[in-house]
Amino acid sequence: MEKExxxxxxxxxxxxxxxxxxxxxxxxxxxxxxEGIHIVQHCPSMMGPLFTMAAEMAGVDICRLTxxxxxxxxxxxxxxxxxxxxxxxxxxxxxxxxxxxxxxIAFASKEAALANFSKFHMAGADSILxxxxxxxxxxxxxxxxxxxxxxxGAISGWQTMGTFGGYKHLGKTSEDAMKVFRQAYEYQECGMxxxxxxxxxxxxxxxxxKKLRVPVISIAAGGACDGSEMVDADLFGLMANPAxxxxxxxxxxxxxxxxxxxxxNDVRAGAYPEDKHGFHMEERELxxxxxxxxxxx
Numbered sequence: 001m002e003k004e005x006x007x008x009x010x011x012x013x014x015x016x017x018x019x020x021x022x023x024x025x026x027x028x029x030x031x032x033x034x035e036g037i038h039i040v041q042h043c044p045s046m047m048g049p050l051f052t053m054a055a056e057m058a059g060v061d062i063c064r065l066t067x068x069x070x071x072x073x074x075x076x077x078x079x080x081x082x083x084x085x086x087x088x089x090x091x092x093x094x095x096x097x098x099x100x101x102x103x104x105i106a107f108a109s110k111e112a113a114l115a116n117f118s119k120f121h122m123a124g125a126d127s128i129l130x131x132x133x134x135x136x137x138x139x140x141x142x143x144x145x146x147x148x149x150x151x152x153g154a155i156s157g158w159q160t161m162g163t164f165g166g167y168k169h170l171g172k173t174s175e176d177a178m179k180v181f182r183q184a185y186e187y188q189e190c191g192m193x194x195x196x197x198x199x200x201x202x203x204x205x206x207x208x209x210k211k212l213r214v215p216v217i218s219i220a221a222g223g224a225c226d227g228s229e230m231v232d233a234d235l236f237g238l239m240a241n242p243a244x245x246x247x248x249x250x251x252x253x254x255x256x257x258x259x260x261x262x263x264x265n266d267v268r269a270g271a272y273p274e275d276k277h278g279f280h281m282e283e284r285e286l287x288x289x290x291x292x293x294x295x296x297x
Contacts, residue, residue, distance in 0.1 A: 083119055
């Protein structure tokens, strides 16, 4: 065996690069935009890593990963488990671009942002989404090689309630549309590598996507932009009152209930388990066991 081959096989050191061959990096997404290929983004929300894995199997480009599996846990707890949560999704989906959404407490200062965002990258996130980040903090982390894939338009959660008086359509007037564009443009110039745009008119969404160099993904914005996102709960018909932008492609609960029902019927009818679902004891050992069972009990 050659020395080089032995070194590869028996080296005590792990692979030094954190990169994964075939990973859909920010450069890959930029290439899609440059070539006019629409980018596909899903958000599993509270559906779990299994849905991230299925999305990767289908060739989806981006997983927008929310801070935790349980959306109701405190931000401090979500932050403490962020690396584990990112890792769980990365372990089952090695190639999809993970865009990790982080709570405001993770970037309360420039230094905190750099420390936390770096950890998220090390855990397997390809880019970070700090909702409502200011230009100064953005520029600071971008200059330190953090990949920020942010957000403009309607900002989810308490930020939208406090700023716009509710989660509602934005950019309906020329003046308001320019506000959205200016923020998007400033973000780009401060180092943001991609962004999503939410709840803006079709014309505004498309115009901003066309004007910016970086990829712009539409969320409830109507326009095709450089790609579109759908939340898994909408895709699989799990919302009681779907929003106007939602399109349901299959009904997960119907499929799951039918599967459970078929299995339950087999159990009750004695059709499951069959002989092939188990294994048998050797006849000699079986006789010994049954004799002892009868004699002693």
